Amino acid sequence: MLKQIDELPGHVLGVHAKGxxxxxDIKTVLEPxxxxxxxxxxxxxxxxxAESSIWDYTTGAMFAYLFLIIKYYTKWNKVAVVADDKGVQMFTAVFRxxxxxxxxxxxFKQMDKAIxxxxxxDH
Incomplete structure (x- = not known):
């Protein structure tokens, strides 16, 4: 499940992945x-x-996420991934x-630093 995080500065899009x-989820929460x-x-x-482990993401979610990254290729200024799961960390290392x-x-213990x-x- 994905849920948008509301308690962030207006210019930051935050999403919480759990379960x-x-x-x-990608098409109805993240993409819009x-x-x-x-x-x-x-x-x-x-x-x-990302509280979810890499195994909690369906294949369809992975492909939808990849296509979203490609669709907005030039629009990603900064991306922070907060996760303790090694699989999520490896996956995001590739996507970066x-x-x-x-x-x-x-x-997770660095959440304040990430925010x-x-x-x-930076401009």
Missing amino acids: CVTRR AVDNFVKIYGGLNYILL FLIPGVSKRFQ QWIAKK
């Missing part, structure tokens, strides 16, 4: 939020709080080579 994440942020801000500062922006991985980093306007 099973499906293609439908990304569309909206790109329209408003022209780019994305995105933080993913697919985006032109800057990305960082954080552990500070993603919220900082």
